[in-house]
Amino acid sequence: MADFIQQLVEGLGSGAIYASLALALVLIYQFTGIVNFAQGELAMFSTFIAWSFVQAGVPFWLALILTLAVSFLGGMAIERIVIRPVEGAPELTLVIVTLGLFILVNAAAGWIWSFLIKDFPSPFPESALHLGGVSLNYSTLGVLGVVAAVMGVLYALFRFTKIGLAMRAVASNPASARLSGVRVGRVLALGWGLAATVGAVSGVLVAPVLFLEPNMMGGVLVYAFAAATLGGFDSPLGAVVGGLVVGVAETLAGAYVGAIGSDLKIGVPLAIIIGVLLVRPQGLFGRAAVERA
Amino acid sequence: MRNPTRTTVRSGAVALSVLLAAAACGRSESGGPTAQGACAGQQTTGITASSVKLGGIYPLSGPSSAYGEIPKGVKAYFDYVNAEKGGVNGRKIEFTVRDDGYQPPKSVEEARRLVEQENVFALFQTLGTPTSAAVMQYANQRKVPQVFVSSGASMWGADPAKHPWTIGWQPSYLSEGALYGQYLKADKPNARVAVLYQNDDFGKDLRAGFTKAIAGSSVKIVAEQTYEVTDPSIDPQMRNLAGSKADVFLDITTPKFGSQALAADARNTGWNPLHIINNVASSPTVLKPVGFKNVQNIVSAAFFKDPSDPQWADDAEMKQYKEKLKQYAPGLDPSVPYYTQGWAAAASVTKVLAAMKCPTREGLMESARNLKDVPSELLLPGIVMNTGPKDSYPIESLQLQKFQGERWTLFGKVIDTRVGL
Numbered sequence: 001m002a003d004f005i006q007q008l009v010e011g012l013g014s015g016a017i018y019a020s021l022a023l024a025l026v027l028i029y030q031f032t033g034i035v036n037f038a039q040g041e042l043a044m045f046s047t048f049i050a051w052s053f054v055q056a057g058v059p060f061w062l063a064l065i066l067t068l069a070v071s072f073l074g075g076m077a078i079e080r081i082v083i084r085p086v087e088g089a090p091e092l093t094l095v096i097v098t099l100g101l102f103i104l105v106n107a108a109a110g111w112i113w114s115f116l117i118k119d120f121p122s123p124f125p126e127s128a129l130h131l132g133g134v135s136l137n138y139s140t141l142g143v144l145g146v147v148a149a150v151m152g153v154l155y156a157l158f159r160f161t162k163i164g165l166a167m168r169a170v171a172s173n174p175a176s177a178r179l180s181g182v183r184v185g186r187v188l189a190l191g192w193g194l195a196a197t198v199g200a201v202s203g204v205l206v207a208p209v210l211f212l213e214p215n216m217m218g219g220v221l222v223y224a225f226a227a228a229t230l231g232g233f234d235s236p237l238g239a240v241v242g243g244l245v246v247g248v249a250e251t252l253a254g255a256y257v258g259a260i261g262s263d264l265k266i267g268v269p270l271a272i273i274i275g276v277l278l279v280r281p282q283g284l285f286g287r288a289a290v291e292r293a
Numbered sequence: 294m295r296n297p298t299r300t301t302v303r304s305g306a307v308a309l310s311v312l313l314a315a316a317a318c319g320r321s322e323s324g325g326p327t328a329q330g331a332c333a334g335q336q337t338t339g340i341t342a343s344s345v346k347l348g349g350i351y352p353l354s355g356p357s358s359a360y361g362e363i364p365k366g367v368k369a370y371f372d373y374v375n376a377e378k379g380g381v382n383g384r385k386i387e388f389t390v391r392d393d394g395y396q397p398p399k400s401v402e403e404a405r406r407l408v409e410q411e412n413v414f415a416l417f418q419t420l421g422t423p424t425s426a427a428v429m430q431y432a433n434q435r436k437v438p439q440v441f442v443s444s445g446a447s448m449w450g451a452d453p454a455k456h457p458w459t460i461g462w463q464p465s466y467l468s469e470g471a472l473y474g475q476y477l478k479a480d481k482p483n484a485r486v487a488v489l490y491q492n493d494d495f496g497k498d499l500r501a502g503f504t505k506a507i508a509g510s511s512v513k514i515v516a517e518q519t520y521e522v523t524d525p526s527i528d529p530q531m532r533n534l535a536g537s538k539a540d541v542f543l544d545i546t547t548p549k550f551g552s553q554a555l556a557a558d559a560r561n562t563g564w565n566p567l568h569i570i571n572n573v574a575s576s577p578t579v580l581k582p583v584g585f586k587n588v589q590n591i592v593s594a595a596f597f598k599d600p601s602d603p604q605w606a607d608d609a610e611m612k613q614y615k616e617k618l619k620q621y622a623p624g625l626d627p628s629v630p631y632y633t634q635g636w637a638a639a640a641s642v643t644k645v646l647a648a649m650k651c652p653t654r655e656g657l658m659e660s661a662r663n664l665k666d667v668p669s670e671l672l673l674p675g676i677v678m679n680t681g682p683k684d685s686y687p688i689e690s691l692q693l694q695k696f697q698g699e700r701w702t703l704f705g706k707v708i709d710t711r712v713g714l
Binding site: 107 | 353354358361362521524528532549552553560561563583629
């Protein structure tokens with residue numbers, strides 16, 4: 001029994017990591033209506049910026065705040081420079097642009113910081129909590145806590161603020177939004193900036209566990225997509241629940257389903273993506289798109 | 294009986310056909326120029342009296358890109374030889390590096406570009422097992438040397454008749470696995486071993502060498518886990534292994550996963566096995582991010598001198614390496630063993646180039662397959678290169694090492710794994 005709970009805890013731990021990046025994916029989808037394949041790489045890049053600050057002797061928390069600010073501005077700048085010229089183009093064009101961004105950011109990070117792995121300080125204590133044969137790392141608890149907080153903030157933003165309303169309008173119908181006086185360009189830039197900031201939080205959370213190097217987020221991104229698909233691309237709560245479910249499903253399947261083992265673990269998120277798209281394309285918590293005939 | 298007229302006629306015919314071939318299209322059977330005289334008919338693409346072109350393929354990007362540091366050491370050695378020794382036998386070495394991102398289809402594409410567009414003389418170092426395996430087929434069809442493959446897979450030397458154009462360099466993973474098996478049999482005869490290995494030819498080779506060495510002894514494998522290079526984290530596997538309560542952990546991983554496994558082992562204070570980590574993940578660039586205090590007394594194996602080991606501080610080869618690396622590749626930290634490895638491999642290939650009887654691709658392979666107790670810079674004392682018609686593994690000796698303080702400390706003797714296998 002203790003062993004099962006331990007596996008569950010491990011699953012929640014990796015699930016929280018997937019959820020943190022899924023939140024950024026959901027956020028940018030909410031703002032702009034596109035899936036951003038470069039989100040993981042932007043998060044990695046932000047983490048390298050934080051690492052550089054820490055290396056330069058800046059205290060961790062100050063470095064974090066600086067990084068979040070830089071990421072926000074960087075995200076807005078990317079929207080201005082890279083996305084604005086293709087604004088209004090078919091979704092496929094935008095997706096291809098984000099794929100290009102993925103490769104560019106990855107290569108740029110390798111060029112600047114090299115591909116040697118770096119250690120990243122953890123903001124949480126290294127020890128673990130022992131409860132009846134189950135050990136729970138403080139870092140796992142910390143990641144879960146931060147993810148919950150970010151989720152709450154995003155939910156409030158989407159639900160209760162004017163900017164949230166504007167952004168939902170922009171995502172659902174940019175032309176009408178513009179006619180109603182919403183400054184579409186500014187909202188889109190804000191979306192990229194906020195998503196980059198949430199991504200930076202995700203990168204800083206996972207770096208102490210996965211070790212920092214330019215390909216750190218590559219594997220995580222697949223799982224984050226599975227999480228967002230499962231939970232629904234327009235729901236922060238869904239992203240978090242989706243992330244945790246994917247993490248737990250993957251860990252338990254790896255540990256207890258002999259035929260899957262650790263060899264086929266990577267298949268679990270892919271099976272989830274396909275299954276959800278077949279059965280409930282809007283995801284568990286998502287709203288189905290309704291179109292007037 | 295020897296017939297002088299006939300010989301003249303025959304060599305005349307050979308010369309004529311070479312001339313005709315040259316006149317017709319200037320290309321040999323495999324597409325390049327050929328030699329005259331004693332080495333007639335052999336390929337001379339990429340080699341002249343004053344230069345020789347080599348091409349290397351490494352993952353400069355992608356998940357295994359930590360190895361992308363190796364060619365910088367190679368380049369520095371060639372620059373040094375070109376500038377201070379006038380090259381090899383008067384030939385300056387031109388070294389072109391290509392990036393395959395550790396993706397086999399890209400490796401073949403890059404090999405084609407190097408061979409067909411850059412017209413390199415030989416491929417020197419293709420890095421990685423799946424990538425080099427893909428290039429191996431191409432190189433052998435095309436009859437282009439693929440020398441000193443930077444991977445310890447056993448396949449480079451497994452069938453010289455089928456793949457005469459390919460040869461490895463470092464000790465094979467089979468040998469390394471066998472070494473760990475022999476070590477446990479002697480030192481921990483009742484060891485219960487948990488194994489983590491990368492699910493590919495590299496991981497399976499090392500595990501196979503280990504399993505073969507412990508067969509019939511009371512050393513037993515009690516738990517095994519694999520991972521894919523696409524996995525974000527190996528923590529779940531580590532959790533499952535910890536459950537086995539094994540007293541030895543054999544860690545067969547590439548650098549990033551090596552760091553993760555070491556960190557997971559350090560975090561789990563309830564499980565403290567003897568941690569054996571394979572050579573490819575034993576670099577301080579892997580250990581340092583985990584924290585040296587967390588990796589004390591782990592065991593690995595080595596075949597070249599560790600630049601941070603003070604016992605080589607006054608070693609002439611090491612001093613030369615550090616001094617010349619600083620001069621020809623400023624900004625590189627000489628204590629990173631990837632540079633040392635690149636330097637050592639470049640020094641070895643330079644010896645093979647120098648010993649060529651014919652300055653041809655055929656001559657290079659003949660030279661690489663005819664090494665007799667050849668020492669090479671930066672290899673551990675007692676380790677020499679040996680090859681022969683039936684032996685296509687240049688280096689087959691290793692020494693065990695233990696991590697103490699901030700560096701590896703060698704222990705035991707240099708072990709020739711051919712004896713044990």
